[in-house]
Amino acid sequence: MIDSKDMQVIGLCRFSYPALGGFQVEHDTIEDRIAFLYQEDRLEERFQLMETVALPCLKAQTDQNFEMILLIGDTLTKRHVERLHDLTTDIPQITIVAHPPEPHRPLMKKLLNGARKDPKAPCLQFRHDDDDAISVDFFERLRAAAEDVAPLLPQHRTVAFDWNRGYIAEMSSAGIAAADTVRNLYVASLGMYVRGGCDLTIMNFRHGIMNQFMPTLSFTDTPMWVRTHNGYNDSRQKKVKPVPVTPLTGEEAAQFKSRFAIDADQVRTVFA
Template sequence: MEKTLSIAGLLRFSVLTTTYYTERFDTPEKTAGYLFSPERMKLRFHLFEHLCLPSLLKQTDQNFTAIVLTAKAMPERYLDRLKALLRPVPNIHCFPVGTGKHYRLIKQGYDRIPDNGVSHRALFRLDDDDAVDRDFIARTRRLATGLMALQTPETPFVIAHNRGFYLHKNDKEPEVFDAVERAPLSVGTTIVSPVDSPVNPYRFNHRNLPQHLNTFTDISQPAFIRTIHGDNKSRPAQIGLTHMMSEAGIDAELQAYFGIGSAQLKSL
């Protein structure tokens, strides 16, 4: 049987769940108060509109689907704004879901993606405050197609994009620095598997994926921009090499691979 491939991703945009943020809030109502506060919504929309979404719109290969998973409970003004942003984009869809367990809602989002008659899917994850390089889809397709030839048809495997940049927004001067990670990062991590496989990139902690699935890491070029700011759910940590490049080198690679310079990135 010929192996054929489609590429699809899922982005969470302020999803309200009963099993997320429980270390900080003991009821969904308190979680909602935090998630949908005006200050937080201003930050999330700003990073989504100026960093995350443009990185998908700039893809050299537009043959992919993305689901933006969000909450039905989001105040109407924010939900309308999100839908309006995505309405002109034919391959990126807003999918509001009810309040439930986090991973079940994630599965609902991926289940919305049609299989289009292919044998395999490459499913990636991306957060609403991060970005991928503009060749991300094309490179993922090339790597997945080649690596499928090395696997038995039913074997899921991971493609992790471990080289990129961080934007650290703090009270002082924002910092942009380079990194090559030792373990899979969340940004752009992809699982390639048969269409009927239940596994997706949120099934395991991204750092632990090599414990569960064959994992191939790509550092051939910068693939991600990860933002560190006051509203990160996790505590971002760099596990690997950092600060190896000059400022001029960083700016040149940001321009070449993301279409954004250091100064513009710092101003976000």
């Protein structure tokens, strides 16, 4: 019987990494992509979102037994690299890794497989976007879900776990505006079991269609993620239908702080 408490939990987050491929918005050359990703106003927004949204929820996890690779480009300027190290210094689970531009999926798979302490043992994997938040009990719930379906796991190379209730949110100097929603197979709060001896990773699959390749369990009982809409969402650079959001009520602001470690006062200060 598989014991989820012993499973290694490994994740990957890309911070403005100039991959070859992997973006919905295309660029003619890798130089054009780097210039786009490293625009000062874009990077400032990414840092603001990392500081207020993507990192606090990791620091506050009820289960601290996880590891995350934070991937950056090897040409990211020194002051930005130092700023990133400063923001993550109190989250020892994060390892910052710098790489030159490489084909997107092969590199992501190599990094995740390289992080496995024992490739013959099963593990749990996740992805984390630098502008999204997961609930503070995500890893606790991921392990519990794997435990609940333990007899199912050895029969499959991979199994997905999808918490599909959350918030679309916009951050600004005015605070937080959001809309609660249910969306299947978002990146945030999506986990995957990988059988021992299998070299598939969560980055082998487009997140939105993972259920076409493996058994997928969905949970809708409580909000588990915050996805921010901002000036540089890759998936929203093309014409898409806007999502109407409204300022958080006092009760919702309290929930954002307790469920996601997102502090509305900090958001107002950082985005001012």
